[in-house]
Amino acid sequence: MPELPEVEVVRRGLEPRTVGRRIEDLEVLDPRILRRQSGGVDRLRGALAGTRMTAAVRRGKFLWWRLADETGQDTGEALMAHLGMSGQLRVRTPAEATAPAASEGPAPDPLRHRRLSLHLDDGTAIDLIDQRIFGGLWASPLEPGADGAPAGLGSPDALLPAAAAGLARDLLDPAADLPAVARALRTRRAGVKSLLLAQDLVSGIGNIYADEALWEARTRFDTPGTALSQRRALAILRAAGEVMERALAVGGTSFDALYVDADGRSGYFARSLAAYGRDGSPCTRCGTVLRRVLHQGRSSHFCPRCQRPVPRSRKDVP
Structure with missing residues (x-):
């Protein structure tokens, strides 16, 4: 599943190609991709009719475009996108009118898995390609943060789509309050990896970067939040931000055909992973053989020597 770095790579690829462009048409090839849209395709067509994209924004793993009407006034809604497990947002130029561009990375068949396209006023199309159809596109009203x-990132103001209202800020967001997040981590008894994945304390972290951050911070995945000192909790958060x-x-992490950027290129961070x-x-730090265990339905990769359990009586033993 694309995590924060992969989604941010996609946002950066889409921003210069979409901001300022008018949406001319919505082409829906598979209505399942709109399952999050109340009212279905007609509701979404109505929300997009005559609109122009004014900003491409990301928080955590959610993307959205701000929309303005023909007079330039904000419509009060955002066009939301989530990539799910296998979604891609790919740019198709007028020269590639019959199909998306040939991939420079390991992309799935773009014709077979194209579910939806946004056609813009310059002839560009934004194709939502999703092999497993866990992603989607939908309109969401804006409300004050x-x-x-x-x-x-990319937002002109504090207006947030209602669909993302419960989503915490992420570690690449300048407005994120890391000390406050660290204090919140320390109030919970769940394992620290589960807390990093929860999205209500800090968003955007998935399995890959949680394992990498915990390896960097020498902390086991199942260490309870209540066993962390403030210093260690901050170290984990900073490690997660740095690894992302x-x-x-380098364009994010691509293991297979299910993640490429807006131009179809794969990321290369898989070559730099220390744990996942x-x-x-x-282990590249101590030489001990890394292990993988199943914990709460997820695989966790760790070094049994570098990442020992934190003693409850001594909360900051390295």
């Missing part, structure tokens, strides 16, 4: 800061920044710099997917290989 609680803290008054910009709603996400590194992933973002490396079970049976030596």
Whole structure:
């Protein structure tokens, strides 16, 4: 599933191609891709009719476009997108009128898995390609964010789609309050990896980057939040932010055909992973063989020497 770095790569690819463009048509090939849209395709067509995209925004793993009407006034709604497990938003130029561009990365068949297309006034199409159809597109009303800061990267103001109102800020958001997030982590008894994945404390982190952050911070996945010191909780959050920044710099992490950027290129951070997917290989820090265990339905990769349980009586033993 695309995580924060992958979704941010997609946003950055879409922003210059979509912001300022008018939506001319909505082409729906598979109505299942609109299952989040109340009222179905007719409701979405109505929300998009005559609108222009004025901003491409991301918070966590959610993307949205701000919409303005023909007079330039904000419509009060956002066009939301979520990539789910296998979704891609791919740019198709007028020169590629019959099909999306040939992939420079391991993309699934774009004709077979194209579910929806947005046709823009310059002839460009934005294709939503989704092999498993867990992603989707839908319109969501805007509402003021609680803290008054910009709603996400690329947002002009604090207006947040209602569909993302319960989503915490992510670690690449300048408005994220890391000390407050660390304090919140320490109030919960669940394992720290589960807390990182919960999205209500901090958003955008999935299985890959949680494992990488915990390896960087020398903390086991099942360490209770209540066993963390403030210093260690902050170290975990900072490690997660740093590893996602590194992933973002190389286009994210692609293991298979299910993640490519807006131009069909794959990311290369898989070559730099220290923990995730490396079970049976030596830890690059101490040489101990890395392990993988199933915990609460998810695989967790860790070093049994570097990432020992935190003693409850001594909360900050490295």
